[in-house]
Amino acid sequence: MSTTYTSFAVFGGGRVGLPIVEEFARRQVSVVLFSRPGSATKKTVPAGVEIVELDFSDVNKISAALQQRGVQVVLSTIGVAAAVSQNKAIVDAAKLAGVKLFVPAEYGLTTEGQTEGPLGDKREVAGKCSIDYLKATGIPAVQFYNGLFIEFIPWLTGFPEDPKMRVIGKGETPISFTAIIDVAGFVAHVLTTLPSAELGNRIFRIEGERASLKELAKRFNATVEYVDRVQGEMGEVKTVIGVALDSGSGSTGWDVVNKREGTGVDAAGSANLLWPGHQWKTIKEVLNL
Structure with a gap:
């Protein structure tokens, strides 16, 4: 039993x-x-x-x-x-x-x-x-x-402390936050x-909110700064994460082998259904934007 x-x-x-x-x-x-x-x-x-x-x-x-x-x-x-x-x-x-x-x-x-x-x-x-x-x-x-902890957005991109959002790649790949x-x-x-x-x-x-970094920048009126790598403290780590996000791995449903989004129980946010009635916090709420 x-x-x-x-x-x-x-x-x-x-x-x-x-x-x-x-x-x-x-x-x-x-x-x-x-x-x-x-x-x-x-x-x-x-x-x-x-x-x-x-x-x-x-x-x-x-x-x-x-x-x-x-x-x-x-x-x-x-x-x-x-x-x-x-x-x-x-x-x-x-x-x-x-x-x-x-x-x-x-x-x-x-x-x-x-x-x-x-x-x-x-x-x-x-x-x-x-x-x-x-x-x-x-x-x-x-x-x-x-996906990416919402609280880590400022650490990774510099925004909202900096009005510019630092982005590796095109910033168009969906990310789970x-x-x-x-x-x-x-x-x-x-x-x-x-x-x-x-x-x-x-x-x-699981997934609290889904968006690309480019979408977030537009939503919060931030300027996008496209970079190949991040400089400064822990720049190498931030660069690795930025590259991973741009590749698709920022989505909790990303299928690495087939390079596409999963479906059913393998889809991004599919497990959210197991917590019925829960109100997932938004990026705006967490970062006080």
Whole structure:
């Protein structure tokens, strides 16, 4: 008999992890936040949420902590490429602890089927410690694709701090934009309401709003500045993301292999139906435009 999950552990309490913890707590289910030593003092969590400080590379200690708390579902929100060994250790610990479901830290752009280009490199690096590695260990996994976080638009394009919107390519490719709070809410919603049998090895494609960067510039009266690459701090990372968005991978329904939009459950925003009645936040709301 399939039941719903009731016990969760979130690794990493950053910009994505902490909102997810808060959403679990709001739904009054058991959730524990695993944090690196020394970083927990900077976090404020809802009453009743336990914070456990652990070395994310210590498989045995992580496993023991998960078993002690009866954790059924582990969610990693620590950066994959920046912490490959730590994500791998968390997977190993989850396996030892008998965890039933694992959510890897691959929120954002679609990497399914990517073998070339910047996202192919990300998949190659991240996959060894997340999806592909999870498949090898036998732990069922669930992925969430949300496109570009709305909150990252200023960081990537410079707008609205700068009246010009920096765009790589033609800026005409449709992109899925989703607010972090909506991603966190959706994750907590489906993991606590869908039967466990419907969650294993599944991809959820959500979308708060859909538009191209050129459309956004027109909508908000911004001037478009077309560039080949982004200069300055983290310019290389921003360039990689900009190229990926221009290629189509910014859409949560993008089919990399066939280079077209997916249909049915593979369509952008198809999973939105699983959260009936929810009002998804718009770019205008989130950025106060």
